[in-house]
Amino acid sequence: MIxxxxxxxxxxxxxxxxxxxxxxxxxxxxxxxxxxxxxxxxAVEKLFNVKVVNVNTVNYDGKIKRQRYAFGRTPAFKKxxxxxxxxxxxxxxxxxxxxxxxxxxxxxxxxxxxxxxx
Numbered sequence: 001m002i003x004x005x006x007x008x009x010x011x012x013x014x015x016x017x018x019x020x021x022x023x024x025x026x027x028x029x030x031x032x033x034x035x036x037x038x039x040x041x042x043a044v045e046k047l048f049n050v051k052v053v054n055v056n057t058v059n060y061d062g063k064i065k066r067q068r069y070a071f072g073r074t075p076a077f078k079k080x081x082x083x084x085x086x087x088x089x090x091x092x093x094x095x096x097x098x099x100x101x102x103x104x105x106x107x108x109x110x111x112x113x114x115x116x117x118x
Contacts, residue, residue: 003035003039005042005043006047008031008039008040009040010029010031010032011029011030012029013030015028022110024083024086025083025086025110026081027044027081027082027084028080028081029044029080029082030078030079030080031057031080032078033059033077033078037057037080041082044082048111048113049107049108051084051085051106051107052082052083052084052085053083053084054082055082055083056080056081057078057081058078058079058080059076059078060076060077060078060079062074062075084109084111085107
């Protein structure tokens with residue numbers, strides 16, 4: 001079953017460390033627990049129009065919390081650290097008549113929708 005990108009990427013994780021990593025092209029997202037690395041890569045590329053180079057994931061178990069006399073668990077979640085290509089290369093090819101034609105870069109080099117400025 002193919003998932004929609006909005007079902008794979010839940011929300012961005014904005015912390016002090018993840019904000020610092022955006023300068024290197026690394027973005028952190030909270031993703032669906034059953035999402036795989038290829039699904040995460042495809043979802044980020046489709047939603048933000050960037051070229052994904054690497055995807056690292058971490059599974060977190062829920063913590064045991066106590067409220068008065070009852071014990072409960074916080075929900076488990078999955079976090080993905082996505083590295084995007086930060087260098088955009090303009091392409092060129094030979095057109096009719098041997099003329100050189102330029103093509104603008106296909107992908108963006110940063111995610112502006114992430115919520116922080118660089």
